[in-house]
């Protein structure tokens with residue numbers, strides 16, 4: 105029995121996963137290994153721990169909810185108060201046209217819901233998405249992904265999907281009266297932090313309006329304060345028709361949502377059973393954690409210093425091996441010559457106590473996306489370690 109070989113199926117637990125380290129505990133920006141070795145988490149569990157690990161207010165909200173209930177009945181028969189309160193708090197952060205929130209369990213599921221909603225509302229089937237986009241691992245989300253290597257093994261996927269280049273004005277003409285939706289990350293994450301310009305978003309919005317196409321913005325990575333605004337689209341002066349979020353939303357708990365206006369969402373409300381059924385979507389424990397996360401972002405004024413902290417990182421990470429830094433707030437990519445140059449630096453940084461990694465579709469760049477609560481002293485310490493790793 106004791107010798108039984110244990111197979112863990114998650115990719116991070118296969119024995120040859122390149123970043124494998126065991127973590128026993130985490131707090132704030134720190135994670136701790138079995139011997140008490142500490143690591144500064146510079147990637148927030150990939151954009152999740154925006155308010156830090158185990159924020160006391162998030163933990164208190166979870167503990168409080170544990171004493172009330174875990175799960176009631178789904179499909180709207182019993183309204184769970186944490187969901188109602190969370191929906192109100194989310195809507196308060198949004199422009200008036202985004203006032204209906206549909207809770208799900210994850211980013212991928214939020215994308216599935218958004219795509220279904222767009223198809224149903226427009227009665228169209230074609231979807232436009234971007235080259236090098238990442239929207240999740242379920243089959244619909246994978247279908248609108250923009251990297252063939254990830255899709256190849258699962259074809260046939262959803263039909264009617266065209267990839268355009270993020271930020272390309274000329275390709276906007278591919279959006280037509282047959283297009284149900286354009287789905288796009290406001291800031292491309294796994295492509296290595298790509299930021300289109302304001303004019304592009306304006307032109308995209310116009311083209312969608314002209315053709316009656318819904319604009320779905322995926323802020324699963326960029327939302328919840330990561331870029332210095334609560335929502336990344338606020339930087340660009342446009343509003344999507346459907347917004348999807350997850351990751352940082354739960355303060356460490358699994359939850360996601362797709363958000364639209366009342367008219368669009370009404371096609372799901374008319375007959376909920378033909379909408380998007382999800383047993384655990386918006387789980388009460390996750391919902392209270394999410395509400396606490398919003399309050400922490402607001403009460404601790406976390407958005408205020410994001411730009412300043414990003415500037416400090418840019419100031420400290422200067423080296424001939426660094427070819428450039430792309431960022432929007434604390435969603436950052438530090439570019440090196442190649443993966444061969446970057447990988448030993450990441451390994452060394454981990455050995456010295458700083459966690460970073462690279463991007464799914466951009467392996468020459470180091471991901472830096474620390475918890476927004478990171479202090480200037482912690483930034484200085486982490487950057488010093490990265491510089492030491494670069495110089496090794």
Ligand code: PMP
Nearest residue numbers: 210211212238239240293324325
């Ligand atoms: N969209 C984006 C932009 C993401 O970064 C991710 C996760 N990396 C997803 C969707 C999928 O989210 P999840 O892993 O929660 O399904």
